[in-house]
Amino acid sequence: MCQGIFELKNLIFYESRVAVAKLNPDQAFEGYSFLTLKWHEEELYKLADKDRKQFLEDMSLVANVLSKAFKPDKMNYELLGNSMPHLHWHLVPRYMSDPMWGRPIWAGNRRRKRLNEEGYQLLKRRIETHIPTPRNKTMPRGKAE
Numbered sequence: 001m002c003q004g005i006f007e008l009k010n011l012i013f014y015e016s017r018v019a020v021a022k023l024n025p026d027q028a029f030e031g032y033s034f035l036t037l038k039w040h041e042e043e044l045y046k047l048a049d050k051d052r053k054q055f056l057e058d059m060s061l062v063a064n065v066l067s068k069a070f071k072p073d074k075m076n077y078e079l080l081g082n083s084m085p086h087l088h089w090h091l092v093p094r095y096m097s098d099p100m101w102g103r104p105i106w107a108g109n110r111r112r113k114r115l116n117e118e119g120y121q122l123l124k125r126r127i128e129t130h131i132p133t134p135r136n137k138t139m140p141r142g143k144a145e
């Protein structure tokens with residue numbers, strides 16, 4: 001996982017000081033994305049306060065952006081780390097039309113859905129139009145990194 005953070009560069013749509021967000025290659029739930037911590041840590045409570053706050057803020061920002069882009073009926077936020085013990089959020093837009101509506105996405109078998117490159121880029125463009133740019137905010141002087 002540590003090595004994979006910047007892989008699948010074509011799927012990355014957001015980066016902050018602490019984390020990187022990218023589309024899950026499996027788009028069975030439209031907009032399904034990961035937000036991954038940039039360095040190795042396994043537990044939220046082990047992060048320094050300011051890093052944890054930033055990580056949580058990023059998670060909320062990405063969830064908000066996904067909800068604007070895809071208008072889901074519900075957003076799922078999951079931080080599990082059982083098979084991959086490196087802090088990463090699963091942000092899963094849920095739709096009443098999905099066959100697992102009302103249940104966790106892990107309950108039972110489900111079909112994966114891969115897109116072609118153009119499909120991923122279309123999703124990214126939809127997402128990126130909703131990402132607030134630093135230019136729209138008042139940034140502290142000298143910290144506009």
Ligand SMILES: [Zn+2]
Nearest residue numbers: 001002040086
């Ligand atoms: Zn790691």
